[in-house]
Amino acid sequence: GAVVSQHPSWVICKSGTSVKIECRSLDFQATTMFWYRQFPKQSLMLMATSNEGSKATYEQGVEKDKFLINHASLTLSTLTVTSAHPEDSSFYICSARDRTSGGVRSYNEQFFGPGTRLTVL
Amino acid sequence: GQSLEQPSEVTAVEGAIVQINCTYQTSGFYGLSWYQQHDGGAPTFLSYNALDGLEETGRFSSFLSRSDSYGYLLLQELQMKDSASYFCAVRDQGGKLIFGQGTELSVKP
Numbered sequence: 014g015a016v017v018s019q020h021p022s023w024v025i026c027k028s029g030t031s032v033k034i035e036c037r038s039l040d041f042q043a044t045t046m047f048w049y050r051q052f053p054k055q056s057l058m059l060m061a062t063s064n065e066g067s068k069a070t071y072e073q074g075v076e077k078d079k080f081l082i083n084h085a086s087l088t089l090s091t092l093t094v095t096s097a098h099p100e101d102s103s104f105y106i107c108s109a110r111d112r113t114s115g116g117v118r119s120y121n122e123q124f125f126g127p128g129t130r131l132t133v134l
Numbered sequence: 135g136q137s138l139e140q141p142s143e144v145t146a147v148e149g150a151i152v153q154i155n156c157t158y159q160t161s162g163f164y165g166l167s168w169y170q171q172h173d174g175g176a177p178t179f180l181s182y183n184a185l186d187g188l189e190e191t192g193r194f195s196s197f198l199s200r201s202d203s204y205g206y207l208l209l210q211e212l213q214m215k216d217s218a219s220y221f222c223a224v225r226d227q228g229g230k231l232i233f234g235q236g237t238e239l240s241v242k243p
Contacts, residue, residue, distance in 0.1 A: 056235045
């Protein structure tokens with residue numbers, strides 16, 4: 014259980030195009046999902062917190078108009094990189110937190126997706 | 135602001151024990167987590183400490199001292215498959231994780 018999927022797993026696009034990345038919680042409902050970006054040999058940097066049914070909260074320095082986040086349901090959040098440029102090339106990872114506060118799954122745990130590698134030419 | 139410090143790399147041999155330290159400075163603290171990440175893969179959860187003391191899960195243990203703003207991950211009976219990057223992460227009130235820079239562990243035969 015506690016599986017998070019991302020699609021696509023990798024994408025190559027031309028500069029100026031937009032790319033949409035999907036993050037799905039497959040066997041649990043997630044009121045909150047997080048989007049991270051990771052450059053090679055570096056740490057995960059939180060970009061934004063995505064809350065179901067409301068606007069995303071962006072971290073300082075992250076352009077909300079460039080990285081559009083939509084969390085339309087309890088199992089799906091999407092990140093759209095608009096007008097992508099080579100410097101946006103990175104590994105994008107989402108995570109989801111189980112909405113249940115008790116039971117088998119720890120409320121404290123975030124479950125990560127497998128990541129999407131974006132290359133902008 | 136929030137910052138976490140951990141060694142950039144550690145090398146050890148199979149069967150050995152290795153400790154990866156993490157010190158943190160945060161405006162709010164709701165627990166210290168540890169994640170493992172293999173090259174090109176997703177981070178996988180290893181452990182979480184909200185209170186002082188040692189948490190043991192199989193070959194991995196994690197320790198927290200809130201008064202010292204310090205924690206560590208202890209890996210015992212090292213195996214080649216343990217070669218990976220290990221991240222400590224501080225959780226804030228909203229559940230956000232702030233990650234350290236990661237420690238690259240190389241396990242040699």
